[in-house]
Amino acid sequence: MQSYSMNNIKRRRIVVLGGGSAGWIAANYLRHHLPIDHFEITLIESKEIGIIGVGEGSTPHLKQFFNMLDIDESEWMPRCSATYKTGISFINWTRHTKTNRYFHPFPSPIDQQTASVFLLHCLQRHRGENLPINPDEFFLSMKLAEQGLSPKTKPGQQVILNYAYHFDSSKLGTFLSEIGVDKGIHAIDAKVVEVISNPNGNVTTLLLDTNQVVAGDFFIDASGFSALLLQKHLAVGFDSFTDNLMADRAVAIPSPLENDFCKAETQATALSNGWMWRIPLTNRWGNGYVFSSDFIDSNDAEKELRAILHSPDSTPAKHLKMKVGQAKQHWKNNVIAIGLSQGFIEPLEATALHLVLDSLGAFIHFYKGGKFSPDDVQKYNNHVTERYNGIRDYIVAHYKMNTRADSEYWLANSQNQNISDRLRYLLDTWHKGKDITPVLQESNMLSHHPAVSWYCLLSGYGAYQATEKVYKTPTQFTQMQRFIGNFTAKFKTHKESLIF
Ligand SMILES: Cc1cc2nc3c(=O)[nH]c(=O)nc-3n(C[C@H](O)[C@H](O)[C@H](O)COP(=O)(O)OP(=O)(O)OC[C@H]3O[C@@H](n4cnc5c(N)ncnc54)[C@H](O)[C@@H]3O)c2cc1C
Numbered sequence: 001m002q003s004y005s006m007n008n009i010k011r012r013r014i015v016v017l018g019g020g021s022a023g024w025i026a027a028n029y030l031r032h033h034l035p036i037d038h039f040e041i042t043l044i045e046s047k048e049i050g051i052i053g054v055g056e057g058s059t060p061h062l063k064q065f066f067n068m069l070d071i072d073e074s075e076w077m078p079r080c081s082a083t084y085k086t087g088i089s090f091i092n093w094t095r096h097t098k099t100n101r102y103f104h105p106f107p108s109p110i111d112q113q114t115a116s117v118f119l120l121h122c123l124q125r126h127r128g129e130n131l132p133i134n135p136d137e138f139f140l141s142m143k144l145a146e147q148g149l150s151p152k153t154k155p156g157q158q159v160i161l162n163y164a165y166h167f168d169s170s171k172l173g174t175f176l177s178e179i180g181v182d183k184g185i186h187a188i189d190a191k192v193v194e195v196i197s198n199p200n201g202n203v204t205t206l207l208l209d210t211n212q213v214v215a216g217d218f219f220i221d222a223s224g225f226s227a228l229l230l231q232k233h234l235a236v237g238f239d240s241f242t243d244n245l246m247a248d249r250a251v252a253i254p255s256p257l258e259n260d261f262c263k264a265e266t267q268a269t270a271l272s273n274g275w276m277w278r279i280p281l282t283n284r285w286g287n288g289y290v291f292s293s294d295f296i297d298s299n300d301a302e303k304e305l306r307a308i309l310h311s312p313d314s315t316p317a318k319h320l321k322m323k324v325g326q327a328k329q330h331w332k333n334n335v336i337a338i339g340l341s342q343g344f345i346e347p348l349e350a351t352a353l354h355l356v357l358d359s360l361g362a363f364i365h366f367y368k369g370g371k372f373s374p375d376d377v378q379k380y381n382n383h384v385t386e387r388y389n390g391i392r393d394y395i396v397a398h399y400k401m402n403t404r405a406d407s408e409y410w411l412a413n414s415q416n417q418n419i420s421d422r423l424r425y426l427l428d429t430w431h432k433g434k435d436i437t438p439v440l441q442e443s444n445m446l447s448h449h450p451a452v453s454w455y456c457l458l459s460g461y462g463a464y465q466a467t468e469k470v471y472k473t474p475t476q477f478t479q480m481q482r483f484i485g486n487f488t489a490k491f492k493t494h495k496e497s498l499i500f
Helices: 021-033 061-069 109-126 140-146 169-182 228-233 298-309 352-369 374-400 408-415 421-431 437-442 451-460 475-488
Strands: 012-017 039-045 083-085 087-091 101-105 149-153 164-166 186-189 192-197 203-208 213-215 218-221 238-240 249-252 265-271 274-280 285-291 318-321 325-327 335-337 491-493
Touching (some): 021 061, 061 164, 101 140, 109 451, 109 475, 249 298, 265 298, 374 421, 437 451
Parallel strands (some): 012 039
Antiparallel strands (some): 192 203, 238 325, 249 318
16 A cells, blocks of 8 residues: 655645535545645535535544634624533433433433442342432433523533534534635635546546546545445445434424524434434424334325425425435545444434544544554544444434334334344343443443443433332432532523523
């Protein structure tokens, strides 16, 4: 393989194909890390083809990205109709708990004390002690969302909380393109019609429908599900996750905000043949139904969603096909794929842009190293593949743990045996009432979701043996609730914190 040392060539040409969120995040990320004197960055996008235009929830990685670019929330959030997100509420996925819901928070340092009480309760509940085990009772982030508060503190208060955002994905793309162009990224609006490689297999040139020719030294394939460079041209192949994850379609319908009270949370509510996201933006709700076409057709899914939202037929619905899985290699020759072109799991934990940022972080590490040895490329591929597999296992666990029996779809999911060996082992360990932390460590399952997230999921679905014991509130639990209650008083309302 050709060497790409930063020292031996004057100005390297990096070409990003695709101007969706992934392409613009990648271009800005690289612009930040690679000095303009040595690296020229060109982004090609086709306004005619357009972007997928969904994907409105993030993880805390997006906050780190804006911090890295030194862009304040007051600058980007109003432009993108963005709101805060402290976690995700999973509603109606189970019939095992009193509330049929639980909250998955983004873990923060402040949770350390309360999380240890939670984990202890989980272990004691396995031993038959009838203690509270719903994560909703133990995490500050959930209480903030429940009470219409934001993760931003009132003046004079200092509590560091991990949080994320909801945003309008088209507006985010526009915002990032503007700042990218200001920082010297060269943007071209045209369609790539041909990809040319040299005899070593490295891509050299993209031919555009405007007859322009764009040459590059390194290419970022951010062309969305069409995956033009890595999967189509370099034919790396695709590992489908459809055996593990059945959802392959989505329909999105926006709806108006009914009132001022908007929780800083995403809601993921189970429906007849999939689940519905509900995401608050400052100017509307983003809603969508993720489903499997083997169990419900698109028209019926749209009808079901419209009925829940009381949405008139005049409000357009956007139907989407999802290609679920990952590229067999994320980096081949002088091309890496970023975004939907490298893979997609499904939107349940809103991890797509998270994986974009995680992949870029790993890539820049190796790129700056400058060796580009086959060993480096292999390490990068192993890292990203493992991230995808780790998130896939966590999402499969949501489906596997559901206890609904109202449709073939939910039964097929709980009975699905196509799960990874390590997930099977983890679930067996849990069902035997043993501590899962050592299994998570041994099976390398903590790379993406920490132990507390796994406990939230398994405990949130109420997956314990029945117990007849009478529940007596332990003092420690009462003290912990008081502790959380005192903290909520330090935070602004969600509405207040959206006024910049
Ligand atoms: C139903 C659903 C819900 C989702 N929810 C979330 C979520 O909550 N959170 C999250 O992080 N992610 C979510 N995602 C994923 C998210 O939408 C994507 O990760 C994100 O939008 C980035 O997409 P992209 O840039 O890879 O692709 P796209 O937005 O499709 O962009 C592809 C780009 O490539 C260009 N292009 C393609 N072919 C050519 C060509 N021949 N010549 C020139 N240009 C070309 C297009 O014009 C476009 O600019 C969701 C996805 C789906 C399907």
